[in-house]
Amino acid sequence: MRVLLVDDEALALDRLRTLFADIEDVEVAGQATDGDMALEQIEALAPDLVILDIQMPGRNGLRTAAALEPEKRPEIIFVTAHEHYAPDAFEVDAADYLLKPVRFDRLRQAVNRARRRRELREQAEQSGKLLEEVEALRSKTGSSRSDDAGFWVPERHGHRWVPIESIGWIEAARDYVLLHTETRSHMLRATMAALEEKLDGTGLMRVHRSAFVRPEKVAEVRRANRSLTLVLDDGAHVQVGPSYIDALTDKLGLP
Numbered sequence: 504m505r506v507l508l509v510d511d512e513a514l515a516l517d518r519l520r521t522l523f524a525d526i527e528d529v530e531v532a533g534q535a536t537d538g539d540m541a542l543e544q545i546e547a548l549a550p551d552l553v554i555l556d557i558q559m560p561g562r563n564g565l566r567t568a569a570a571l572e573p574e575k576r577p578e579i580i581f582v583t584a585h586e587h588y589a590p591d592a593f594e595v596d597a598a599d600y601l602l603k604p605v606r607f608d609r610l611r612q613a614v615n616r617a618r619r620r621r622e623l624r625e626q627a628e629q630s631g632k633l634l635e636e637v638e639a640l641r642s643k644t645g646s647s648r649s650d651d652a653g654f655w656v657p658e659r660h661g662h663r664w665v666p667i668e669s670i671g672w673i674e675a676a677r678d679y680v681l682l683h684t685e686t687r688s689h690m691l692r693a694t695m696a697a698l699e700e701k702l703d704g705t706g707l708m709r710v711h712r713s714a715f716v717r718p719e720k721v722a723e724v725r726r727a728n729r730s731l732t733l734v735l736d737d738g739a740h741v742q743v744g745p746s747y748i749d750a751l752t753d754k755l756g757l758p
Contacts, residue, residue: 506532507535518605538566652667671716
């Protein structure tokens with residue numbers, strides 16, 4: 504995985520390079536010190552992942568990410584000294600966000616998450632045509648399974664049935680969604696609006712425009728100013744959207 508580092512602070516760039524030296528299968532392809540330079544480097548280097556500081560002079564990290572075409576955008580991990588930027592980070596479909604000073608364990612976790620998202624999206628795109636053919640065949644012949652009970656997801660050599668009851672949480676990934684189970688993650692081409700209708704009454708609760716969570720999977724709730732972040736039992740961090748906070752806190756029985 505080729506990585507571009509973007510930060511206006513030289514010490515922060517040096518620290519990131521040092522941390523990445525201990526992460527396997529990662530190559531630091533380049534670095535940039537502002538948003539405009541980052542856009543030029545992304546165009547020239549085509550990195551798989553960008554570590555992007557939010558607070559920079561001129562074009563900040565959020566504006567830099569928003570300037571990228573969604574179809575060509577690399578995976579993005581935001582870095583910030585302020586937790587209140589988290590909701591904005593997820594609005595541009597970031598794989599994760601890290602608080603400064605960046606810890607090695609969180610960086611490695613975020614990189615693995617970005618890597619998984621990228622691999623699953625590539626796999627889903629390669630299998631997309633086959634999935635359409637399978638769905639067309641199933642619509643003609645019928646299916647022995649209830650579509651309301653789960654999803655057929657593409658795999659390298661076919662398709663796998665994923666029961667809804669096995670899904671712990673779901674996140675949006677551009678034109679796809681990631682279905683996270685206890686053993687692995689699956690990527691499916693679907694909209695969050697369609698999922699919300701299908702998941703009604705299944706125990707999965709919408710907590711953000713780009714996320715559903717099974718409440719019993721929540722291990723920790725973190726508050727920062729008016730924002731809320733869920734830490735799930737698998738270590739994943741999920742941002743709660745402002746319009747979903749009241750319903751979620753009621754569901755969890757939080758004061």
